[in-house]
Amino acid sequence: MNASAPVPAPLATSTVPAPLATSTATAPLRVGLVGYGLAGSVFHAPLVTATDGLVLDTLVTSDPGRQAQARAEFPDVRIAASADELWERKDGDALDLVVIASPNRTHVPLATAALTAGLPVVVDKPLAATAAEARELAALAERTGTFLSVFQNRRWDNDFLTLRRLLAGGELGEIQRFESRFERWRPQLKGGWRESGAPEEIGGLLYDLGSHVVDQALVLFGPAVRVYAETDLRRPGAEADDDTFLAVTHANGVRSHLYVSATTAQLGPRFRVLGSRAGYVKYGLDPQEVALREGLRPGRDAPWGEEPEHLWGRLGSGESPLTGGGTPVRTVPGDYPAYYAAVAAALRGGGPAPVTAYEAAHCLDVLEAARVSSRDGVVVEIPAPPAAP
Structure with missing residues (x-):
């Protein structure tokens, strides 16, 4: 393949979830943001609030100082101490998107809980610790017909x-x-x-x-x-x-x-x-x-x-x-801003995620291989990434 050719197609794509059923075609999609550290406060909250068709509805942090900061910056946003409160919301009070911007160790369990609850999810990078975990999340999203994307800004x-x-x-x-x-x-x-x-x-x-x-x-x-x-x-x-x-x-x-x-x-x-x-x-x-x-x-x-x-x-x-x-x-x-604009368009129209979990999994293939290479002082071969179901 000549590298001056157009950019390659995505490594793998998942089945496109159906568009969200919202109360009206123009109602803003309500977003819950988990985590208000660097990623949440500097990137996700400002970009979500700047995106037409999205509204920051709930912010999850158990830290009192960050709760106060969030209230000062977003006085109309609900504050929750635990992400469990997001999964428990039902019917007309349910969220349209959950963004996970909490510490890396929480990405897989929180994404799993959100997908299991049928909630579309954006997860900050890295999606997981291993490519296998990333592909398991991708498979879960496939089974539940739920949107999943990774924030690679x-x-x-x-x-x-x-x-x-x-x-x-x-x-x-x-x-x-x-x-x-x-x-x-x-x-x-x-x-x-x-x-x-x-x-x-x-x-x-x-x-x-x-x-x-x-x-x-x-x-x-x-x-x-x-x-x-x-x-x-x-x-x-x-x-x-x-x-x-x-x-x-x-x-x-x-x-x-x-x-x-x-x-x-x-x-x-x-x-x-x-x-x-x-x-x-x-x-x-x-x-x-x-x-x-x-x-x-x-x-x-x-x-x-x-x-x-x-x-x-x-x-x-x-x-x-x-x-x-x-x-x-x-x-x-x-x-x-183009990332969340693409997320909103995908949720509205049932289109593809701007960054897929399968792409994130192949990135993790490389990172895992790098760890092995550095530890053992060897060159590591990577098998071709498996195709999406």
């Missing part, structure tokens, strides 16, 4: 959308190597479950930022067949990986070199993509996360997802972009 990063456009246009030629870096300089540990070494917490950067860079590589270049990885604990007292490298070989022959790190004192390019005709180099992270953290909101604070011209990537050959080589390429604006 980095598919709507500005640089990723720009690269997809360049690949579709064939401007790079046949892709030989894709380099992707999600690096930070955080030399001091922050604590919390994300940095825990306890296996049940599913902490560490491999499953955190690694979920993003691996997912992006799979969307761009298709299934992975081989993985080599190096995971390290660099910071004093670190329990989980904080500096990790993956080399992924795709079925079409493209090689992806993926870096995630909290210990990078000098940041590398976000993307460096090398093709037979030209290369594309892009520095700097998409600005949407920073904007959301600062309280800016899509639809209210425009222009959304734009970045200044001096941050645009450069396309060319034989010259360094740092010395002005290549041609500036306008960065496509980032569009995180």
Whole structure:
């Protein structure tokens, strides 16, 4: 497969659930959000409330401080201390969508409870600890005819959308190597479950930022067949990986070199993509996360997802972009709101999920293989992902 061809079809798709039966065709879909930490407060709550056709109805957190924060930010939203309250709501009081943005260890049990109750579900990445668990959730959604999607917002990063456009246009030629870096300089540990070494917490950067860079590589270049990885604990007292490298070989022959790190004192390019005709180099992270953290909101604070011209990537050959080589390429604006717009459209019309559980499962195939590779110092072969039923 020529990597300059259009983006591959999804790795597998599930049966499309039937559209929701709402009281009126125009009634907003009521959303329950489980978790109000980083993911819930910075990403999900603002994006849900910015989406036409969705309304944040209930927020679940047992933390008094976060309950107070939620009441201040969303005075009309109901607060619940336990997710069990969501499953118990019946008939006209039932929710139309549950978003799970709680710690990683809770994703599978909460998603299982929601699907069993017949509630459509969005789960923050990673969907599960293992690909097998992810496929079990996908199968449960199939059996119950219930919508299930995974929040992979980095598919709507500005640089990723720009690269997809360049690949579709064939401007790079046949892709030989894709380099992707999600690096930070955080030399001091922050604590919390994300940095825990306890296996049940599913902490560490491999499953955190690694979920993003691996997912992006799979969307761009298709299934992975081989993985080599190096995971390290660099910071004093670190329990989980904080500096990790993956080399992924795709079925079409493209090689992806993926870096995630909290210990990078000098940041590398976000993307460096090398093709037979030209290369594309892009520095700097998409600005949407920073904007959301600062309280800016899509639809209210425009222009959304734009970045200044001096941050645009450069396309060319034989010259360094740092010395002005290549041609500036306008960065496509980032569009995180597109994810929940697609969710709302799928729930209304019975269409496909914007990110499927089967896609998330193959991402987990790669992450699991990376763990084995790093532990044993070997290259790990990955079987072709099974097709959806």
